Amino acid sequence: MIDLYKLHWSHYVEKVRWALDFKKLPWRGIDIVAFTKKEMRHFDCPQTVPLINDTETGIAISDSSPIIRYLDETYPEHPLFPSDPVERDQVWQWMLRLDSTLGLYARRLGYTQLIMECPQILAQLFVPDVLGGLFARRGWRTVASPVLGTMLILRFHFHRNRHDRIYEKLEALLTPIAEKLGRDGFLAGTQFTAADLTLASLLRPLRIVPHFSHHPQLQSLFVWQERLFREYGRDVAFPYEEAIRAKRERSGLMRSRVSWMKKGPEATGDYDHDALLHTAKNDLHPVSSKTLVLGLPAYFKLRWFNGIAKATYTPAPYVAHGIGGLV
Template sequence: MIELYKLHWSHYVEKVRWALDFKRLPWRGIDIVAFTKKEMQRFDCPQTVPLIHDTATGVAISDSSPIIRYLDEAYPERRLFPLDPVEREQAWQWMLRLDSTLGLYARRLGYTQVIMECPQTLAQLFMPNVCGGLFTRRGWRRLAAPVLGMMLTLRFRFHRNQQDGVYEALEALLLPLAEKLERDRFLVGEQFTAADLTLASLLRPLRIVPHFSHHPKLQSLFVWQERLFREHGRDATFPYEDAIRAQRQRRGAMRGLVRWMRADGREGFDLPHDALQVARNDIHPVNRWSLVLGLPAYLKLRWFSGISWMPYVPAAYSGV
């Protein structure tokens, strides 16, 4: 039995869930409290989510790509890595690069979009069981939203999206990927691998970011993603996607117009050209004093982010 310590909406967690389901391994999910992560403290490995504990071997391991590699080595049935060593290394490098670029920036922009359009959703994600679910009720949700929004803004630096060239860097990453996948069915070789699973999972938060979900040159990439979701029985939408869509339908508008888009902001990832050994992360510590800085950062993001409202139309790839 594999125990999976998770935050259910995390795109890194979805990678591991998908791998476990693909390999038909028995597993059980344990929802953790995001603020304390006390459920996983007994394990002597970096405390990021996802983390798995294999009760058969005693192995506990965090970081989604090493987890998937461990699963493939320990349980070789229904392989996710190619047998050919060159292709195997290619798949591994794709995973580490996507974890260190797409995964981090899509998380930033997905949360940014939630904060700009329906911040009350944050309480439903982070506090479903706190005080018997009090913060999922209407008025309390509104109270919790700015506090959670401030903490997340400081932790992941949403207020620096423009400065850090996040939109530009992601666009520069995704356009060639979309072109490649119009020619090839898979990222590596002729079969589905852990690299495809990584790309399709980590793209998910961008489905609520109109600059990407509605980008004419990226529609084929989302069609590719949807095909994989269908073929592998993955959830068509996550609850936060449904929440934001319902809000847009009610308002008839979405925050989609990125006003700046600099041509020189495209080098944002700054990764070494050599092979990567581990994935990068961008989590910054937040304490109660730094929270004082959170309020202006949060308010700026919510009201003066430079991303304007535009009429809501569904993305072409989804037709929803």
């Protein structure tokens, strides 16, 4: 039995959940409290989720790609890595590269979108059970959202999205990937691997970011992702996606136009595509109660004055290709 320590909406967690299901391994999910992580403190590995404890072997590991590699090596049935060593290395490099870029950038922009349009959902995600679920109730949610939003801003630096050119870097990363998938169907080799599973999982937060979900050059990527979701029995929409869609349908609006972006993809900047990676990068910054007070203005600035303008809500074009749609 594999114990999976998780935050249920995390795209890195979904990666491992998908791998466990694909490999038909028995597993049990353990929800953690994001602010204390006391459920997993006794494990001697980095304190991020996903973290697995294999009760069969006594091995505990965190970090989604090493977890998937461990599962594939320990339980070879239903492989997620090709047997050819060159293709294996390609899959591994894709995973680390996507963990270090797409996973981090999509998380930043997904949370940014929730803070701009639907901040009340943060209490439901992070503190659903604290004080008998008090902060997830109407009214209290409004008090909890700025505090949770500020903690997240400080943890992941959403207030620096523009400065760090996150939209530009993601556009430059994803456009050639969409073209490659259009040509080859898979990221590496000629079959579905852990690299494709990584891409489809880590793209998830961008489904609520109109700059990407409505991007003309990326529609084929989201159609590819939905096809995999259906083929492998994944949830097509996470609850935060449903919540933001319901809010947009009610208001008729979404925050979509990134005012500082020029037309067409810009240079990527800082990613060295030829560098061989050994581990995935992360971008977690420490948060203290002092920085929390100082960070509150950043929350309101991000929410209202961040240069991402309102537009009339329309569903993303790729949605028309989904179940019951055009295709």
